[in-house]
Amino acid sequence: MKPCHPLSFSCLLALVVFTGLSEVTAQPKGYLYDESKVAPYELPDLLKCLDGTKVANAETWTGKRRPEVLRLFEDEVYGRSPAKPKALRFEVVEESPDALSGKAHRRQVVIRLGKGKKALSVNLLVYLPRKAKAPVPGFLTINFMGNHTVNPDPAILIPTSWIRNGNGIKDNKANAAGRGSRSSRWAVDAIIDRGYAFATVYYGDIDPDFHDGYENGIHPLFPPADPKKRKPTDWASIAGWAWGLSRCLDYLETDDGLDAKRVAVMGHSRLGKTALWAGASDERFALVISNNSGCGGAALSRRRFGETVKRINTSFPHWFCDNYKKYNDKEDECPVDQHMLIALSAPRPVYVASAVGDRWADPKGEFLSALGAEPVYKLFGYAFGASSQPPVDQPVHGRIGYHVRTGKHDVTAYDWGQYLDFADKHLK
Ligand code: GCU
Numbered sequence: 001m002k003p004c005h006p007l008s009f010s011c012l013l014a015l016v017v018f019t020g021l022s023e024v025t026a027q028p029k030g031y032l033y034d035e036s037k038v039a040p041y042e043l044p045d046l047l048k049c050l051d052g053t054k055v056a057n058a059e060t061w062t063g064k065r066r067p068e069v070l071r072l073f074e075d076e077v078y079g080r081s082p083a084k085p086k087a088l089r090f091e092v093v094e095e096s097p098d099a100l101s102g103k104a105h106r107r108q109v110v111i112r113l114g115k116g117k118k119a120l121s122v123n124l125l126v127y128l129p130r131k132a133k134a135p136v137p138g139f140l141t142i143n144f145m146g147n148h149t150v151n152p153d154p155a156i157l158i159p160t161s162w163i164r165n166g167n168g169i170k171d172n173k174a175n176a177a178g179r180g181s182r183s184s185r186w187a188v189d190a191i192i193d194r195g196y197a198f199a200t201v202y203y204g205d206i207d208p209d210f211h212d213g214y215e216n217g218i219h220p221l222f223p224p225a226d227p228k229k230r231k232p233t234d235w236a237s238i239a240g241w242a243w244g245l246s247r248c249l250d251y252l253e254t255d256d257g258l259d260a261k262r263v264a265v266m267g268h269s270r271l272g273k274t275a276l277w278a279g280a281s282d283e284r285f286a287l288v289i290s291n292n293s294g295c296g297g298a299a300l301s302r303r304r305f306g307e308t309v310k311r312i313n314t315s316f317p318h319w320f321c322d323n324y325k326k327y328n329d330k331e332d333e334c335p336v337d338q339h340m341l342i343a344l345s346a347p348r349p350v351y352v353a354s355a356v357g358d359r360w361a362d363p364k365g366e367f368l369s370a371l372g373a374e375p376v377y378k379l380f381g382y383a384f385g386a387s388s389q390p391p392v393d394q395p396v397h398g399r400i401g402y403h404v405r406t407g408k409h410d411v412t413a414y415d416w417g418q419y420l421d422f423a424d425k426h427l428k
Contacts, residue, residue: 026360032305033359041302043337047375058347058379070280070344072336077296078277079235079321081243082222087115090251097130099153104192105130105257108147108157111247114221122205123147123157124248127188127198128257137262137286137427138197139419140248141186142241142271145169145178146202151188152180162208162216185268187416194420195428197258199248203271206244207237211318218244232322238296239321241271242278249284262286262427266419268411269361270319273297280344287426289351289419291411294361296320298352300338300369301331305362309334338365339372342400346373347380349426351401353415356392357408364389370402397422 027033047055047065055065074080089112099106104127111122125147129136143149146163148156156179163174167181191198203209207217214220214227218240224230235243245265253260264287267275272293279288290298295307296319310328313320327334342350352370354363367389374384377399385398393414395403401422405414 027306028311028360031308031311031360035305035364038303038305041300041332043300043302043339043372044335046340046343046372055379061346061376061379066344069336069340073277073280073341073344075233075321076323076327076334076336077320077341078239078242078324080233081235081239081281084246084250085113085222087119088113088247088250090254094155094157096155099127099155100151100189100192103130103189104128106153106155107255107257108155109251111251113218113247118216118220120205120218120221122201122244122247123159124199124201124251125150125156126252126255126258127192129192129195129197132195132257135257135259136195136197137264137423138199138252138258139191139264139266139289139423140245140252140285141198141200141265142203142245142267142274143182143186143200144203144268144271145182146174146204147200148174148176149178149180149182150186150200151183154179159202159205161202161204162210163204164209184413185411187413187420190413190416190420194424196420196423199252199258201244201248203241203244203274207240209237209270209318211316214318230322234321236321237316237318238270238274238277239281241274242281245274245278246282246284249282253284260284264289264419264423264427266291268292269294269409270297270316273319276341276345279348279350280341283348285348287349287351287423288345289353290366291353291415292355292358292361292409293352294358294366296338297361297366298338298342298354298369299362299365300372301327301334302337303362303365303368304331305365306360307362337369337372339369342369342373343376346376347382347399349399349401349422351419351422353402353418354404355407355409356404357406361409363404367402367404370400374400397425 094108113120265285266289268291272290382399384400386396
């Protein structure tokens with residue numbers, strides 16, 4: 001391949017794309033944004049087992065079809081993750097009963113993973129409503145820029161792990177100027193005021209978000225020690241982040257301020273994909289929320305609307321297992337589509353949120369995927385409540401929740417308002 005001039009537009013674009021520098025979703029040219037041009041497609045049958053058995057009841061789903069769908073997602077999409085490790089320790093490194101102007105109790109916990117030079121320290125920030133008498137339900141979230149960016153609270157520890165450059169970050173090191181810089185995305189006050197705990201973890205503490213050949217972060221702590229020996233079904237970064245969320249839940253199970261049986265897992269964009277995979281692979285999560293998760297998250301891949309499988313595998317080769325690359329430009333050959341991922345949360349409540357301006361993530365494809373999961377909810381006697389995509393800013397809250405809001409790719413107070421109402425219905 002001829003090297004491009006370092007200052008040419010395409011070279012800069014390639015740099016942004018290949019290093020994953022950009023977290024903000026634009027609408028790259030050359031992709032499909034016209035609904036009338038979506039080619040006909042056929043979704044894999046959620047209710048037909050690999051041996052042809054029809055799934056006619058909840059027992060067959062739970063005992064037979066669900067395990068095989070889960071295995072297909074592991075082997076073909078996200079990769080297989082290790083079990084809960086033995087080398088896992090929790091240390092409360094900081095706490096205060098008087099946080100957030102006195103309304104919350106703050107705990108900061110280090111989750112220690114692995115041994116030796118590459119051992120990891122994952123920092124979990126937890127706020128508990130101070131007024132609560134009994135253990136409360138809560139939201140476990142995963143953030144892009146460090147726990148200190150979710151709220152201006154000056155006591156939040158600043159990460160020392162890799163962080164994306166840009167937005168005031170140089171040399172991949174977080175700094176105090178970032179305090180509270182992402183607070184618009186995290187309705188911490190509203191969450192505490194409604195009587196929920198709020199917990200968050202920085203994804204870079206678990207695995208850095210660039211293609212490092214799986215040399216850093218969580219992967220080298222587990223076999224295969226030599227990345228060259230990886231199999232096409234081995235876990236990649238999304239599975240790593242999701243696995244990290246399960247380790248956070250392991251800690252929350254030991255925290256008596258919180259009821260770990262009533263924890264919602266939530267993430268945005270690539271971390272919305274992560275939240276869906278965390279909810280699918282760990283049934284301890286009581287409720288699952290995907291915010292603008294798009295391709296490889298809630299959106300149906302077979303629609304090829306906005307981001308495609310080939311594009312995501314090319315821009316972010318470290319997100320999915322190597323087998324997923326088989327489906328570049330061959331979405332129809334994949335034995336799963338993303339409605340089956342949502343169905344893996346059943347019968348637990350699941351929420352899919354879209355934004356009308358976020359066409360790269362295919363809002364309609366996100367809705368159709370939620371709708372496509374409904375047959376499994378019906379086996380358990382639950383309904384979605386929508387049969388076609390609801391109008392903008394008109395949420396539907398059945399056992400499956402969905403809204404498409406005004407605005408762009410982001411997490412807003414409006415989104416949190418819906419998640420809180422939905423959680424009130426299902427977790428209280
Ligand atoms: C890119 C990527 C999306 C992803 C988003 C994000 O736009 O193409 O798949 O969801 O980044 O995580 O912000």
